[in-house]
Amino acid sequence: MINNKKYDVIVIGAGPSGVSSAVNCAKKGLKVLIVDLNSNSGGQIYRAPPKTYKSISKKLEENEIQKKLSEEIKKFKIETAYNHTVWQVSPGFKVNAFNETSTIQWQSKSLIIATGTYEKIIPFEGWTIPGVIGLAACTVILKAHHFIPSKKIILAGNGPLLMLVAYYVIKFGGKIDAIIDTSSKKDWIKSTFSLMTNPKNFRDGIKWVFKIFLNRIPVYSNSTIEKAFEVDEGINVKIRNLKTGKAKNIISETIAIGHGLIPSTDITRLLRAEHIYDEQKGGWIAKVDRFLRSSVNGVYLAGDGAGISGALAASDKGLLASWALLYDEKIISQKDFNQNTYKILKKLDKYEVFAKAISQLNFTPKKLIENIDNNTVICRCEDVTKSEILTAVDRGARDINQIKSWTRLGMGPCQGRTCQYAVSKIVAEYLNCEIDNLGYLTGRSPIRPVPLDKVLGDFDYEKITKVEAAPL
């Protein structure tokens, strides 16, 4: 089970940022391992199609970037561990992972964490019924798998993902019954200038919006899904305008909903790194310096894990983190370090303008939180409702870990990844306090559920390590 192979650097996450940092370290002669739970490099945005998709994969637009990442990994002889899910990281550093057949442990001097983000969903009554999926998940289905989730679909939430998903659904022949956006048209217009700082993405955006316009898709601004329930024809969706209070019902087959992205902090929380709350950067994030060093020596954050700046900035952030690592390890001089990082920092400043505009489009309106019905399940792993959370608060729980303990929220397989943002918003709103004061969920291993049969394999009773018997 334990392999204990040693590396100079382990990079967790093989998206553009992880790969660029791994390549940079390998170029300087470091022994690098890159780990990812997917079957290839590319991360979420440049996700490789499934291996069985040979013919379709040729047609995929962004395949070129993914191919380049793959080639670089090969060229610089970086060891890879695809299909490996990391479930435990401990100081030192020891990284534990499992794949289809077994578990493995590697060791390294430094860690680059490039685990990206996961999607943010503000719950509504009925968000846990079949047929409701995440907007980002929908992107994966569309872009990497070339599927539409169903013939008819409602897209809801906020931010540019709404437009991107709409574009692909139309392109692949699906019908969009409605786009329900918590932002207003004015919010979109206001962000135009900032979005133009990134011409490529801006052009894409225009292309998406144009397609939506041409296909006369009904767009409901300032609105949210208040309730969804199953009916014979599919799902009955109740839309509420948060400004006017007007409601409307639409029947569709699938809902794809998302309110932006949340940086993944599983590993940094496990390593007890310092974290700060930054709404614009996606919520709780690991505290990093300008060069993406975390508060734990030897741990660096590449990509969106220490705050969202988007796919275009990803590889530069990976480079930045790796330059910091190379300098700390005395592999490059102060002069080289300054030269190499100067340009990257300037470039990243530019991306920040774009990221800020995106973040404003993903703003969570107060009304959206207030509008959540008391009986709505917030933690879907443990079926904890909004009213149960507020009861714990009424009883004196003030820290999110105390609320967790009293209600079981965040104790299930997702460990609060899905509900922590919404819970924090609900409680902060209720107590009229800052989210910082509530704290964040303590990181607990395993960061992904571990199948016992894989960890344990076949064993004989006699071989179980014995610990000292309890006193009588």
Next chain:
Amino acid sequence: MKQTDVAIIGGGINGGSTGLELAKNGLNVSIIDKNLICRGASGVNAGTLTMHMTRAQLIPYAKKGWELWMNTSEWLSKEIDVEKKNGLCLAFTENEEKLLIERSKIRNEYGADISIISKKEAQRIDPNINSSIKCAAFCEMDGYVSANQTGSAYSKALKENNVKILENYDVSEIDYDKNKYVIIFKNGEKLIASSLILATGVNLEKTLKLLQINIKIKCLPQQLIVSERMPTIMDTVITVANGKLSLKQFNNGTVLIGGGWPGVGNIEDNYTETKPENLIGNMMLACHAIPRLKSSRVARVWLGLEAETDDAMPIIGEIPNYENAYVIGSIHSGYTSGPYMGKLLAKKILGKNIDLSLFDIKRFL
């Protein structure tokens, strides 16, 4: 300056139970915790209420504690999940069989009602157990509490009985002056109390030093493992002969694996870390006992810090050389006995004739 009759330092189950009983008898009680109420071992332990793992000498107390737990609506709160279950302690080898018979016999001498049963009988009681067992010990007095709800339940009961709860109050000094205790907090505030109770669990060594009492309290970082929710795979509380496994399935479907397999941790910076080889050992033992468990996934692992004295017996009672100062802690299987131990100490403080000589702190001085 604030005043109180009784100041209890440590808001876990020991301090909470003592405080609750004192408050019910009319005393003005303040409970002080450097963190949050029941966020230490009291809130993160496995919640097992078994005689099979209790130290023989503590059986009479554990039995009383078990009865209290089965009646929480009367003295604590309706809102804490407690389940009575049958307890099976399994022996897989001949050596373990010998150990099980010997240990059960001694526990019975102290008042437990444990019987040794055949493999067939054990399988009738819970068909899910491994069919390779040699024999089992059976006890009806078993079960579990959802320990995560401890803080919520105690907090509610204490407030209803007008106990003042001071959370995030870290004590820096205790002055003893004219039969009064002046407790000085790190935030500069002070509290004056006529009586003092120290119930700081794993921090007792440090807290006792504030009264110039030096004894050793070991800190045992214990690991706990919980599965995802799954269909019913067992219907008893399972333990093993050498006492290193506790296993049960909660009503929500999660299976909790405990038994005191150590991880890494210390009280200085409240740091804990899992020890993968011990997690694996603990999981293997659990899967060996209930083979179907192997099809589940581990959702979470956490650690709690357990306090233990050099002889692994509690320290409960008066603190020598001080008037009206008491200590309660290091109770082995303390979650089971805690409520009763707290009640006993409260009765003693209220002037009842209670014999706590078995737990006298003087044996270490």
